[in-house]
Amino acid sequence: MADVARRAGVSSQTVSRVSNGHPGVVDRTREQVLAAMRELGYRPNSAARALRSGRFRTIGVILFSLSTTGNVRTLDAIATSAAAEGYAITVIPVEAPTQDGVNGAFTRMGELAVDAVILLMEVHLLDAASISLPTDVPVVVADSDAGDRYPVVDTDQAAGSRTAVEHLLGLGHRTVVHLAGPSESFSAQRREDAWRRTLHEAGRDVPPVYRGDWSAASGYAAGQEIARTDATAVFAANDQMALGLLRALAEAGRKVPQDVSVVGFDDLPDAVAYLPPLTTVHQDFAEVGRRCVAGVLRQMADRTIPHGRTLVPTRLVERASTAAP
Amino acid sequence: MADVARRAGVSSQTVSRVSNGHPGVVDRTREQVLAAMRELGYRPNSAARALRSGRFRTIGVILFSLSTTGNVRTLDAIATSAAAEGYAITVIPVEAPTQDGVNGAFTRMGELAVDAVILLMEVHLLDAASISLPTDVPVVVADSDAGDRYPVVDTDQAAGSRTAVEHLLGLGHRTVVHLAGPSESFSAQRREDAWRRTLHEAGRDVPPVYRGDWSAASGYAAGQEIARTDATAVFAANDQMALGLLRALAEAGRKVPQDVSVVGFDDLPDAVAYLPPLTTVHQDFAEVGRRCVAGVLRQMADRTIPHGRTLVPTRLVERASTAAP
DNA sequence: TTAGTCCATGTTTACGTAAACATCCGTCCT
DNA sequence: AGGACGGATGTTTACGTAAACATGGACTAA
Incomplete structure (x- = not known):
């Protein structure tokens, strides 16, 4: 960043402003900075950015396995919705539905660079694990039952x-x-x-x-x-x-x-x-994913924890496997 | 961290050593630090850690969609292997196989907190996008053809x-x-x-x-x-x-x-x-995933870029859909 | 006993960024 | 004309950690 600043003949703060699309930079200066960035192949360091801003722009998704279709399709929708909001998705698989497996995932999670967590698994396993999520991270639970501890999004x-x-x-x-x-x-x-x-x-x-x-x-x-x-x-x-x-x-x-x-x-x-x-x-599933992402984003914005359950409607698709007896 | 250090009556550096499992900390001190960590609910800040160490302990996986079974199962294996090595997985979906879609994903990727990248997509789309991956990041391409630009892991x-x-x-x-x-x-x-x-x-x-x-x-x-x-x-x-x-x-x-x-x-x-x-x-698929992870980890360790193709063998499973004519 | 060693721990520093505050200069109003 | 204002940019600082280096005390060997 300092190199870019020097090359563009400005201060590093101005580079930061351009980099983040802040207002108050005159067009000509902005152009010079962008040119310098291109020439030097500058890419912002996300670690430093996260350290400074406290935001990773990443959502963690905890799930048991990618072998069930429902999970995968929900994950797909989550990833797509999150990408649209400029968030990346970190997948945290829990190998086995055992105490150890869950513990391990949550320990790792604690150290993980995520701003929010979406749980795609049965929460009673969470209870069994006697470990709860870090309290300072927004959580949404999908496809499960979380009592009233966390907001839930689920198919009806x-x-x-x-x-x-x-x-x-x-x-x-x-x-x-x-x-x-x-x-x-x-x-x-x-x-x-x-x-x-x-x-x-x-x-x-x-x-x-x-x-x-x-x-x-x-x-x-x-x-x-x-x-x-x-x-x-x-x-x-x-x-x-x-x-x-x-x-x-x-x-x-x-x-x-x-x-x-x-x-x-x-x-x-x-x-x-x-x-x-x-x-x-x-x-x-797409709607479930969208609502999960919307849920955690809302929590991040409000700093409030909305409880309750959101149900996504289903519909019957009639094909050829049913008839009168 | 400073609070933990104060509480344990040690310096922050000792806390860091305990936190990272470094040797050279006597058992009694380690216990005190761990106790202080528990009491204060200390969780290391991964942004600062990444900033300092230059490592995110995260691998990015770029793919078109989670709707094809092969991709999903490979991703599952990648996630599992990576978790076993202490790495998290960031999923970077590319919405559509269009120029824009790929460009977008790679722009985002550039700012992403990943140490390595695994590509689960046809690389000719990469060519079309006229954007190449950041050169300082290890890459492995799966299920595709990368010419000799990147190492490739594929089913035979x-x-x-x-x-x-x-x-x-x-x-x-x-x-x-x-x-x-x-x-x-x-x-x-x-x-x-x-x-x-x-x-x-x-x-x-x-x-x-x-x-x-x-x-x-x-x-x-x-x-x-x-x-x-x-x-x-x-x-x-x-x-x-x-x-x-x-x-x-x-x-x-x-x-x-x-x-x-x-x-x-x-x-x-x-x-x-x-x-x-x-x-x-x-x-x-599990083996493909394992080898992808092994491939990027090796690159990170060696700082060399091995080229060539790794083929994972297949086997015929005979069931009831074939017979003599 | 004393110098040399080694181990446990402490101190200092830098990583790259963005917020907060400071400065400068032009413009506009009285 | 002089001062007040506001917009553009610069300067300083802190985020939390881990590497590098420093310190001090205990032990060993001559």
Whole structure:
């Protein structure tokens, strides 16, 4: 910076002003400084800048793994929204949902150069870890439950599940079997609860729950059992398990949708190419990401911590995997 | 830090030594400092640390989107490897493969707090942008072609494709149709070249190429055309297109694998649940990620720029989508 | 005993920037 | 004409840390 200043014949402070787009620099001077910057290949030192300003212009995203589609798509949206606001994203993966894993991530996080944190994971693991986030950093929790400790942004799991179940009941099915996600997952829990409540309110039998781990393989395993029952309608807690379910039903000779109707959750891009194309609940991951970023930025601006939950609506995408019984 | 020093009754330099695990601090003193840190909730300021040491302990990953499975899985592996080495990952998404998009990302990158960069994108777009990376930052390019300007880590696309084609020929198919990826993609190009070469060397006809954009929907569209031909074996350039292809073949009444054999590329977790389970070329994304990280770390240590290409081997995973004609 | 060594710890300094304050000069008003 | 004002730019300083160098005391060996 001093070199640039010398070359442009100004003070380093003027260089700083140009560099940050501050007003009060006359055009001619600005041009000289910019020219000097170009000639010297000057690039501001972000460490010094951060040290001085106390801002890193970076948001940390903590997540368990990039192997679940939902997380990834939310992360994508977060990264895009953040970039639009001039913020970079630091990804902090937690290897395993163990105490050690979470501890490690948070220890690292403590030393991390981030102005805010978005948590893409189940917060009860946070509790278990008996470590809480640095209190001076804005936090938004996505796709989880944070009680009232942090603001939460989430897909409206309950409404989505209700839509799915009501769609199947509306087609004339007596009841709907649920292929649930892992019981540790709040999303899975909420989808299951809403399924149960919807059936209950409609005065239908609530059949036993089948449970998978979100993977297609687990959906296949559960599907083999379901195929042996007289179920005519299945609501799978995500599309990947629905894919495995479709395979199990096909192998068992149960036709979809003639014999069994299937509804998924997520609306993966691939779902349109399943056999048959999957009727599913569309999640607006992009909107979730946008609201997460908006949430932390608002906290940074206000220095206030808004609590409460923001729900992003879903919509049912009807394809070819559902029909009247 | 000064507060911690005062509280522990030592100098700030001793605090620094404890904080960084330097030797030459006696146990008793170390304990006192650690206790003071705990009591005061001290967390080192990474900006100051980076300013002083010149290291951010952060690696930047530039990519086009998180919507392609390969990128995401590589990113996951990179993040994990980097975390194991005490490095954080900053994701720098480039919105669109346009000149502006790339320029923007690189401008931002220039000001970014990263010690090294891993590029997860086609480098010819880099050329088009007529902007090159800051020369003082180690770079590794993955899944692309960088000529000899940067070291490259990539899946062994050619060997993988050859395995797939030879597997099909070995089953007795006269020739193999290729459902290729988009022509802008180097990966797609290399898979296509290897397919063509393998057929050629075996003295077989080289049928016209069908082309998709990696998506299941595009695979479905191409599949509808392929279903009208007398093709008995198809090598799809990725699993998602293979999924669409399977749907198109099923709808056209062509049985897989009895009438048509299909091989994919990637080995997505879901591929095991396709109808039928997909025979595919397994890519070791984790290894690609590890080698990318190892590559930039080595550059940082040596201050040398190793050129050349590192190829990660693939293996064929035989499932139920291939059979003798 | 005394000089030499080595280890634990303290002191000083610089990293590159931006905020706060200071200065200078031209303009405008009375 | 003289002073007040405001805009453009310069000067000083502090951000929190770690490297380099300094110090002091304990131990060893002759």
